[in-house]
Amino acid sequence: MPVEDPDPNPKADSTLSPDEAFATLGNETRVEILRTLGEESGPLSFSTLFDRVEVDDSGQFNYHLDKLVGHFVLGTDEGYTLRQAGRRVIEAVLSGAVTDAPVVERTRIDQPCHYCGADIEISVRQDRVVKYCTACPGRNADPSTTLAGAVDEDGFLGTLPIPPAGVQNRSPVEVFEAAWTWANLEFLAEASGVCSRCSAALTESVTVCEAHDAANGLCDRCENRHAVQFHADCPNCINDLHGPFVLKLVSRTELLAFLTSRGRNPVAPSRGSIAAVDRVHMDYDEAVLSTDPFEARFTFSADADTLTLTVDDSLDVVDVER
Ligand SMILES: [Zn+2]
Ligand SMILES: [Zn+2]
Ligand SMILES: [Zn+2]
Structure with missing residues (x-):
C-alpha cells in the first residue's frame, strides 16, 4: 500500500x-x-x-x-x-526492561569502608545498591532512600541508584563500581547547580545541626556524621539531593586538583580505587564558624596533606588553604 x-x-x-x-x-x-x-x-x-x-x-x-x-x-x-x-x-x-527487579543478597566485596578500612558488603534491592560496613557504625540515615529498614541495619553506609540493566552480567563488585560511577556523574552536575535529570537550575540550601556531637561516629540528634548538610531541590522536576556538604564541593577545582595531584581520579576511579576517593570526600573535618549568616570550614585530608575550603552564606568557596 x-x-x-x-x-x-x-x-x-x-x-x-x-x-x-x-x-x-x-x-x-x-x-x-x-x-x-x-x-x-x-x-x-x-x-x-x-x-x-x-x-x-x-x-x-x-x-x-x-x-x-x-x-x-x-x-x-x-x-x-x-x-x-x-x-x-x-x-x-x-x-528496566532487561529483567525484573534483580535482588542481590548482602555480599562481602573486596572494597574497604572509607571510614574504618574494614571490608564492605553490598546488597541490591528496589533498584538501589545498599552499602554496609562490616565493622563500624557506618554513616547516617539517608533521607533520600525509600528503602524500608535499610537505614536501621548495622553499618549502613548509604545507597546508590542502579536500574536493573546495571546489574546484568556484572559481579557484585562490578555492580557497586558501576553504581558509584553512574551516581557520581549526577553529583558532579548537581554540585554545579544543574539538575542531572532535566537541567533546570537547582534551589540550594544548607542546614546545620546546632547541637552536633558525632564523637561516636554518628550524632544522636541528627543521625549524621557531619553537622552541615546540603540540599539541592529541582523546582522543575522531582529530583532532589540531600547529604553531607561535600556534595556541593565535589566539582570545585581545588578539591578535584587535590585528588588528581595525589593519583586519585574523582570522576571515574579505576578498579579498586573508589575507597581512596570516598575517604577524602566522606571523612572530612568541618568547623561551623557561624550559622547566621552561614560560614563553615571543611578540611579534606590525603597522604598527610590537607585542603581547607571556607564557604560562606552564598555557598561559594571564599577561602582556600593548602
Ligand atoms: Zn567502617
Ligand atoms: Zn547532629
Ligand atoms: Zn530537574
Missing part, C-alpha cells in the same frame, strides 16, 4: 501538561515508534518508520505518530527523529 508522507511538523508547540504527556504514552504503537526512532542515529522517513513498526493500517499509524510529534518526536525535512523527552522516556523504559 502506498504511504503518503504527511506534513512532517504539524505542531510547532512542544509543551504538554504532565497529564497529556502520560496519556500520549499510553499506547503500544507509540512506544514502539519511540523505540524504533531511538535505535536510529539519524532521522527516519515516514515510509521507513511505518515499515519498521508493527502496525497494518497507515491511517492508524499516522494518527499515533501525530500524537507524538511535538513533545516527543521532531519532524524535519529529512524525516522523524526523537526529541530529548522521547529519548529519555525510551531510555528509562529500556533501563
Whole structure:
C-alpha cells in the first residue's frame, strides 16, 4: 500500500501538561515508534518508520505518530527523529526492561569502608545498591532512600541508584563500581547547580545541626556524621539531593586538583580505587564558624596533606588553604 508522507511538523508547540504527556504514552504503537526512532542515529522517513513498526493500517499509524510529534518526536525535512523527552522516556523504559527487579543478597566485596578500612558488603534491592560496613557504625540515615529498614541495619553506609540493566552480567563488585560511577556523574552536575535529570537550575540550601556531637561516629540528634548538610531541590522536576556538604564541593577545582595531584581520579576511579576517593570526600573535618549568616570550614585530608575550603552564606568557596 502506498504511504503518503504527511506534513512532517504539524505542531510547532512542544509543551504538554504532565497529564497529556502520560496519556500520549499510553499506547503500544507509540512506544514502539519511540523505540524504533531511538535505535536510529539519524532521522527516519515516514515510509521507513511505518515499515519498521508493527502496525497494518497507515491511517492508524499516522494518527499515533501525530500524537507524538511535538513533545516527543521532531519532524524535519529529512524525516522523524526523537526529541530529548522521547529519548529519555525510551531510555528509562529500556533501563528496566532487561529483567525484573534483580535482588542481590548482602555480599562481602573486596572494597574497604572509607571510614574504618574494614571490608564492605553490598546488597541490591528496589533498584538501589545498599552499602554496609562490616565493622563500624557506618554513616547516617539517608533521607533520600525509600528503602524500608535499610537505614536501621548495622553499618549502613548509604545507597546508590542502579536500574536493573546495571546489574546484568556484572559481579557484585562490578555492580557497586558501576553504581558509584553512574551516581557520581549526577553529583558532579548537581554540585554545579544543574539538575542531572532535566537541567533546570537547582534551589540550594544548607542546614546545620546546632547541637552536633558525632564523637561516636554518628550524632544522636541528627543521625549524621557531619553537622552541615546540603540540599539541592529541582523546582522543575522531582529530583532532589540531600547529604553531607561535600556534595556541593565535589566539582570545585581545588578539591578535584587535590585528588588528581595525589593519583586519585574523582570522576571515574579505576578498579579498586573508589575507597581512596570516598575517604577524602566522606571523612572530612568541618568547623561551623557561624550559622547566621552561614560560614563553615571543611578540611579534606590525603597522604598527610590537607585542603581547607571556607564557604560562606552564598555557598561559594571564599577561602582556600593548602
Ligand atoms: Zn567502617
Ligand atoms: Zn547532629
Ligand atoms: Zn530537574
